[in-house]
Amino acid sequence: MYKNQKKVNPISMKHKNFWKNMLIGFLGGMISGFFSSGGGLILVPYMTAVLKMDEVKARATTIFCIFFMVFTSGCFYFRQDFIDFGMAIKCALGGIVGGYIGSKVLWNVNKKVLEISFIIFLIYAGIKMIMG
Numbered sequence: 001m002y003k004n005q006k007k008v009n010p011i012s013m014k015h016k017n018f019w020k021n022m023l024i025g026f027l028g029g030m031i032s033g034f035f036s037s038g039g040g041l042i043l044v045p046y047m048t049a050v051l052k053m054d055e056v057k058a059r060a061t062t063i064f065c066i067f068f069m070v071f072t073s074g075c076f077y078f079r080q081d082f083i084d085f086g087m088a089i090k091c092a093l094g095g096i097v098g099g100y101i102g103s104k105v106l107w108n109v110n111k112k113v114l115e116i117s118f119i120i121f122l123i124y125a126g127i128k129m130i131m132g
Contacts, residue, residue: 025065032069033076039066041122048115055111060103 024046032039040062047058077083106114 028065029069029072032066033073039069044118055114056106059106063099063103 024042028039028042031042040059043062043065044058047053047061048055051058053061074083
């Protein structure tokens, strides 16, 4: 160890990252529950920009996280009798096929193209929300 180098306690770093990751997960869950989507809009940029995670790994990890967010929100909406099951099953079947194809295509897309297309999608979604 160098003379002026501070000793880093790996346990305290893990603890700090744990709470930071919990906070970002909380924010993603709040957005997902409040807007019925959007957890990925928080998690993917966080994982790629802050955690320096690979783009594909960040997306895969986010999908896994969103599963639990959506399940939790879905249980609340189910208890409140807000779910149209006919519509939900049709969309779920399409979502299963689309999710499978999308995850396969993800492996063959250039990471820079993926990043740019995600930014364009966010801008488009933002404009649509502003315009009503």
